[in-house]
Amino acid sequence: AQTVTQSQPEMSVQEAETVTLSCTYDTSESDYYLFWYKQPPSRQMILVIRQEAYKQQNATENRFSVNFQKAAKSFSLKISDSQLGDAAMYFCAYKEKMEYGNKLVFGAGTILRVKS
Amino acid sequence: DAGITQSPRYKITETGRQVTLMCHQTWSHSYMFWYRQDLGHGLRLIYYSAAADITDKGEVPDGYVVSRSKTENFPLTLESATRSQTSVYFCASSSSGNTIYFGEGSWLTVV
Numbered sequence: 001a002q003t004v005t006q007s008q009p010e011m012s013v014q015e016a017e018t019v020t021l022s023c024t025y026d027t028s029e030s031d032y033y034l035f036w037y038k039q040p041p042s043r044q045m046i047l048v049i050r051q052e053a054y055k056q057q058n059a060t061e062n063r064f065s066v067n068f069q070k071a072a073k074s075f076s077l078k079i080s081d082s083q084l085g086d087a088a089m090y091f092c093a094y095k096e097k098m099e100y101g102n103k104l105v106f107g108a109g110t111i112l113r114v115k116s
Numbered sequence: 117d118a119g120i121t122q123s124p125r126y127k128i129t130e131t132g133r134q135v136t137l138m139c140h141q142t143w144s145h146s147y148m149f150w151y152r153q154d155l156g157h158g159l160r161l162i163y164y165s166a167a168a169d170i171t172d173k174g175e176v177p178d179g180y181v182v183s184r185s186k187t188e189n190f191p192l193t194l195e196s197a198t199r200s201q202t203s204v205y206f207c208a209s210s211s212s213g214n215t216i217y218f219g220e221g222s223w224l225t226v227v
Contacts, residue, residue, distance in 0.1 A: 100170055104159070109158050
C-alpha cells in the first residue's frame with residue numbers, strides 16, 4: 001500500500017506572505033496523480049490542486065502552486081500572498097489503484113494558521 | 117447542481133444500536149467512497165464501490181456494511197455501533213477516479 005507523509009502538523013504564516021507545506025509519498029508506480037485538499041473549519045473537503053506524475057510542469061492554480069519532485073517523491077504546496085481565508089487543514093493525497101478503480105490515500109494533514 | 121448529499125449531518129446514538137448514514141449523488145458518477153476522519157489519521161477509506169452492485173473493502177471496513185443497489189445511492193451501515201466509531205464520515209464520488217469530490221460530512225457520536 002502507498003503511504004503519504006505530511007511532516008508538519010502545524011504551520012503559521014503572516015497575511016500576504018508565502019508558505020510551503022510539505023508532503024512525501026511512497027510508490028513503485030510510474031504514472032499516478034497527486035492532490036492537495038483544503039478542509040476549512042466547516043470540514044468540507046475542497047480540491048485545491050492536482051498534479052499528474054507524467055507531467056514535468058508543476059501545476060498552478062492562482063495563488064497555489066506545487067513543487068513536484070518525482071525522483072524524490074516530494075509534492076509540496078506553495079501558497080503565495082496568504083489570505084485569512086486560507087486558514088484550514090491541508091491534506092496531501094495520492095491516488096492509488098485498486099481492483100475496481102482508484103482511491104485516495106491521505107496524509108495526516110497540516111493545520112495552517114494565518115496571522116493578520 | 118446538488119452534488120453529493122449526506123444525511124444525517126449530525127447523529128448521536130448509543131452503543132450497540134444500528135445506524136445508517138445515507139449518501140446521494142446527482143452526477144451519475146460510477147465510483148463512490150466512504151471515508152472516516154479521525155484526529156492524527158487524516159481520512160481513511162472504509163468501503164468503496166465501482167458501480168451498482170460492486171463494492172469492496174477499504175482500509176478500515178470492520179463493523180461497517182455497505183450496499184449499492186442504485187448508482188446514485190451508497191448507504192453506510194454500522195451494524196452495532198461502538199464508541200470507536202465516533203468520527204466524521206465523508207461520502208465521495210468520482211466519474212473516472214482521477215478527481216474525487218466529497219460530501220459535507222456526517223458527524224457521528226456513539227455514547
